[in-house]
Amino acid sequence: MDAVRSIFKRELAGYFGTPIAYVFLVIFLLLSGIFTFYMGQFFERGQADLVSFFSFHPWLYLFLVPALSMRLWAEERRTGTVELLLTLPVAPWQAVLGKFLASWLFIAVALLLTTPLWITVNVLGDPDNGVIVAGYTGSLLMAGAYLSVGACVSALTRNQVIAFVLSMTLCFLLVLSGFPLVLDLFSAWAPGLLVDAVAALSFLTHFNAVTRGVIDLQDLVYFLSMIVFFLFVNTVLVDLKKSE
Amino acid sequence: MSQVKVQNLRKRFGALTAVDSISFTVRTGEVLGFLGPNGAGKSTTMKMITGFLAPSGGAIEVAGFDVGEQPVEARRTIGYLPEGAPLYPDMTPAGLLDFVAGCRGLGGAEREQRVRETAARVNLDSVMFQRIETLSKGYKRRVGMAQAILHDPAVLILDEPTDGLDPTQKIEMRRLIRNMSRDKVIILSTHILEEVQSVCTRAIIISDGKLVANDTPAGLEARSRLHNQVILRIRMDGAQAGEESAMAAALRALPGVGEVKSAAAGGEAEFCIGAKGSAGIMDDVARFAHGQSWPVMELSRRRGSLEEVFTALTRSGE
Ligand SMILES: Nc1ncnc2c1ncn2[C@@H]1O[C@H](COP(=O)(O)OP(=O)(O)O)[C@@H](O)[C@H]1O
Ligand SMILES: [Mg+2]
Numbered sequence: 001m002d003a004v005r006s007i008f009k010r011e012l013a014g015y016f017g018t019p020i021a022y023v024f025l026v027i028f029l030l031l032s033g034i035f036t037f038y039m040g041q042f043f044e045r046g047q048a049d050l051v052s053f054f055s056f057h058p059w060l061y062l063f064l065v066p067a068l069s070m071r072l073w074a075e076e077r078r079t080g081t082v083e084l085l086l087t088l089p090v091a092p093w094q095a096v097l098g099k100f101l102a103s104w105l106f107i108a109v110a111l112l113l114t115t116p117l118w119i120t121v122n123v124l125g126d127p128d129n130g131v132i133v134a135g136y137t138g139s140l141l142m143a144g145a146y147l148s149v150g151a152c153v154s155a156l157t158r159n160q161v162i163a164f165v166l167s168m169t170l171c172f173l174l175v176l177s178g179f180p181l182v183l184d185l186f187s188a189w190a191p192g193l194l195v196d197a198v199a200a201l202s203f204l205t206h207f208n209a210v211t212r213g214v215i216d217l218q219d220l221v222y223f224l225s226m227i228v229f230f231l232f233v234n235t236v237l238v239d240l241k242k243s244e
Numbered sequence: 245m246s247q248v249k250v251q252n253l254r255k256r257f258g259a260l261t262a263v264d265s266i267s268f269t270v271r272t273g274e275v276l277g278f279l280g281p282n283g284a285g286k287s288t289t290m291k292m293i294t295g296f297l298a299p300s301g302g303a304i305e306v307a308g309f310d311v312g313e314q315p316v317e318a319r320r321t322i323g324y325l326p327e328g329a330p331l332y333p334d335m336t337p338a339g340l341l342d343f344v345a346g347c348r349g350l351g352g353a354e355r356e357q358r359v360r361e362t363a364a365r366v367n368l369d370s371v372m373f374q375r376i377e378t379l380s381k382g383y384k385r386r387v388g389m390a391q392a393i394l395h396d397p398a399v400l401i402l403d404e405p406t407d408g409l410d411p412t413q414k415i416e417m418r419r420l421i422r423n424m425s426r427d428k429v430i431i432l433s434t435h436i437l438e439e440v441q442s443v444c445t446r447a448i449i450i451s452d453g454k455l456v457a458n459d460t461p462a463g464l465e466a467r468s469r470l471h472n473q474v475i476l477r478i479r480m481d482g483a484q485a486g487e488e489s490a491m492a493a494a495l496r497a498l499p500g501v502g503e504v505k506s507a508a509a510g511g512e513a514e515f516c517i518g519a520k521g522s523a524g525i526m527d528d529v530a531r532f533a534h535g536q537s538w539p540v541m542e543l544s545r546r547r548g549s550l551e552e553v554f555t556a557l558t559r560s561g562e
Binding site (some may be wrong): 007014092 | 291294295296297315316317319320322324326328329331332333339343344346347348349391408458498
């Protein structure tokens with residue numbers, strides 16, 4: 001665990017040691033505000049809740065999370081530091097976990113900084129705070145799933161731009177598979193079971209379920225197993241590609 | 245005790261065999277030099293010993309641990325300076341050493357003390373809180389060295405530790421390596437021959453992935469064609485004038501003498517007298533010249549040239 005903790009700390013310090021962190025936080029807060037108040041018609045709807053805030057998260061993460069995850073492994077391989085890191089008495093899974101946890105915590109900090117929104121809706125009205133807590137939980141879990149995909153892709157290449165585009169594409173597909181447009185396409189001909197399977201793969205389906213206010217075990221298990229699966233693939237890829 | 249044991253190590257990259265059945269052992273107290281032209285397979289061999297690259301065949305044992313089976317345990321005993329000393333550019337030396345110490349399980353006061361001692365040992369104190377990307381090459385290399393020796397490893401593996409350093413820095417680095425060698429196994433790679441003579445107790449010459457020699461620097465020198473060659477310079481006046489080919493023939497007739505080359509210029513002749521076996525011929529040549537009453541100007545014995553041996557052993561690849 002010493003290794004995981006050290007790698008976690010180094011990675012987190014790395015975020016805050018570069019402008020990336022602050023650019024990310026500012027953009028995240030700015031877009032959250034714009035989406036919630038302006039595009040989400042917060043005032044027109046006359047409802048004191050954060051539904052519009054959360055409903056934009058899948059799209060917000062689509063750009064922002066790959067921007068965070070792209071450097072995780074691509075940069076290590078480009079500069080050759082992966083040789084330094086993986087010749088320490090560190091197992092690849094420990095490095096993968098340490099890096100993932102650091103970027104996940106970073107997103108948690110970004111989410112935490114949006115709590116003024118939460119306070120605002122409580123001042124303006126009488127929202128169901130349970131639903132909001134569920135929304136935050138779901139959002140954090142979904143961000144973790146995006147991150148694990150992004151970290152995994154980042155191990156495939158030494159080019160950060162490629163890592164960014166690839167993880168955005170992959171995440172987009174995972175979001176899309178729950179979109180009515182895509183599901184309708186399937187439901188026209190495919191058996192219901194297949195439609196459900198495609199929908200079950202989607203970030204969106206599970207995230208929407210959570211933001212309705214009920215944290216179902218099924219959705220928790222979905223996000224956690226997505227994370228575990230992609231981190232496992234990440235570990236395999238790191239081991240496979242490190243010396244190329 | 246033999247600390248590093250490599251047996252029939254092989255590494256293939258597609259069709260290329262980068263390391264071809266290399267075997268050797270190194271004991272504590274030894275400084276083993278990997279010598280070979282660029283692309284010979286030195287770095288690849290080191291990467292396999294440190295567990296960074298998986299071998300295509302063969303076995304590696306480090307401090308009793310099989311690198312394939314117990315990679316993390318093996319790596320605990322190893323300090324490694326990869327080629328070019330890659331470091332996190334946005335960290336400070338203090339931050340990096342702290343990170344490495346943490347990954348190695350050093351904590352609390354011990355960690356602080358180790359970092360401080362190691363920084364002092366490699367003269368890093370003045371730049372400890374400067375970002376690594378702003379440091380000079382010499383300082384970067386010292387940071388790389390510091391992270392490798394931080395935990396006082398039993399096995400130290402240094403890939404081209406002096407590459408790109410200026411002459412003073414090279415000398416400093418060699419002194420550091422020599423000073424650490426007593427209780428460690430040190431393996432270093434280089435293509436500088438004088439480095440082998442000044443720091444290594446033994447050298448392995450690798451060419452095209454194959455081990456072509458494994459010997460002490462002196463032993464390697466002795467393989468030289470020039471080894472034990474005797475140089476005899478004679479003043480060519482009076483009786484000797486114009487006689488150098490006859491004199492060379494007379495020398496060649498001596499027992500133990502091989503090839504003799506002569507060259508005359510400016511009233512002097514120089515004879516390069518090769519020995520047939522490993523026994524010295526100095527004494528025989530001296531007596532003979534004396535017996536002939538030749539006016540001897542110089543009589544000396546050459547040592548073998550490592551450079552000549554190296555070139556001869558690695559030529560096949562070119
Ligand atoms: N990852 C790799 N993929 C393909 N070929 C490689 C790889 N690493 C090294 N090689 C090749 O293996 C050979 C040995 O390389 P290396 O061990 O770096 O040599 P040295 O360190 O002695 O200069 C070279 O021909 C090199 O091109
Ligand atoms: Mg090399």
